[in-house]
Amino acid sequence: MMHLSQIFWSGFLLLAIPALAALKVANNLEVLEWTPALIAKEDYYNGTVSIVNGGIPSLSSDTSVDLGANSETQLLRQYASHKNLRTVLTTAEVYYRIVASKKKGIEKLEDLKGKRIGAFPSTSSEYFVQTLLATVGLTPSDYTVVAGGACLKEPCGSNTFPAMLKRGAIDAIGMWEPSVQLGAEAIGADAIIFEQTLYREIYGLATTAEKLADPAKRKEIVGFVAALVKAEDVFRTDPDKVVARAAAAVKTNATLFREVWPVHRWTARNPLDIVDVMLEEDKYVARADRRTPMARDVLETLVDRTLLADALKLIESTERRE
Template sequence: MDRRRFLATQSLTALALLTGTSGLRLAHAAGIPVSIAESEGHSWAVPFVADAGSLWAKNGLDASTTHFTSGRLTAEAVLAGKADFATTTDSVVALAALQGHKPVVFAEFANSSTQMLVAARKDKGVNVPADLRGKRIGTFYGSAGHFYLNQYLKLHGLTPKDVQIINLRPQEMVTALAQGSIDAFNWDWWAADAAAKQEGKGNVHVLSTDGVEKVYTSHFLLITNEQTAKAKPAALQAAVRALIDAEAVFKNDFERAVSVLAERTKGSLDASRNGLQRNHTEVQLAPRLIDDLVANAEWAIAEKIAQPPANGDLRALYAGLIDKSALAAVAPARVKL
């Protein structure tokens, strides 16, 4: 055994006390090789914990990870065959399917209605959501943030035609808001904190999220492609076990999860705790996932971002992308579809 694997195996002993796994499973330091495309941000804390605690290895995977700035880019890597698994959102899956791709969803590990938000500049006259009318709003086109913006505007009696949407990469939004080239943006909540600090004059603030859960829930998913699903069913089951073990860390030692997230995002413990408290952490496949995939698709079709499927049956389209077999084999009670 090489030094890296030896150290990884040793570090699992304490974590096993949290997750309740046996010494037999700890022995599985070497396993099925898989590549995982990971996105950045607080939404992905569950796989971060799995990675930090060597839970992939413990459950039989030899996992390597590549980092991307958004769930759209991770999904593209999986669909192109450049990664076996990806962390992404339901919005990305919905659009990919309408474009003729076939991402395979085999686990949801968390969801949230308040990880996304709208940050705005008060000195540009944006004090309440209704003030967004006529303003320049940055978002990442075709992403979960773009869909959130649509739903947020609708919640407050506005449409995309009432604003000017600017397509920006996530890493560009903070600077654009601070420099005043946009009046608001919507993305992860932590970006607003960064924008406020960079702008430095107290002008950046977060608009109200009251009632947003009625129109928006983002689902944080582990997906694969058809080839991997068929060729590596044991790998899918192992990944599900690792996610469930990571969920146990959240329940049994929440501060450990906070620490892992802070390290991965280079943020403070307080900010990481805030981010995690916005999430509902549970490995599952539940009906609202399909409901929200359909809602995403209806938005994309209405906005002419995508074309409807040939048979017009969105619910059947998305139900066909969900592979329940891995979760059903590992923890059947978590399959609620």
């Protein structure tokens, strides 16, 4: 079935709405997932937007920030103590992978027992590793999670996971891209990659209930989300138009970005299962943060589906005027 953005945006270059005031968006500028926001800003948003380094925590630490983006683990961590947060749009769903060294006797997931796995503790990276390895009966006590750094392109620093894998300091890497791909390239024919569809990072935008209740601010956010819908459509259907710019934005190279593109589902939506996913995942976040997991009704309040609906209406009305 044709995506709504394909119906409403075909051949359309700029969202034809009145000029908007300045909007401030906080993103982790060292991950690939933020790059649709750049294309939305530069190609489709008819207003001024500032994209700064940060994320969902910025919404609480800096009241000038209107939107923040992170994975669902960080969203849960912040929402536990800031119940005014609202997630309004998923911009990327990323199916993490594990790369391991066959020289360490790893041919299947079960062989990771007793091994050292590079991952970021208390993040979607570690949660992914735990979730995937649990499917073959491994618990966190069966392997060691080793902290390190991400790498966006060669040469990778000595403290980054690809370099650690190459010199044998770790036996595998489990996290977001492109560190997994770079790890595979670092060890060449020795690499074995485990693909999966059990877990996907849900990287999305959040704002606050107060900003959604402010008519002027809500109008700005709706306009930017509408621009993101268009940007996501290009990422999904014609990536050659944006891959070089997106790669440059995170200081990687387009060839590497193309390699990991299929791991990403570039989408602008509110997943129907997002509450179910967060309900299960919050058990992990709550243990890490030493609190009680949040109940379903609490997590349902976190999800706002009205803003995307308003953005799609804006797209439709704009298309009718053309």
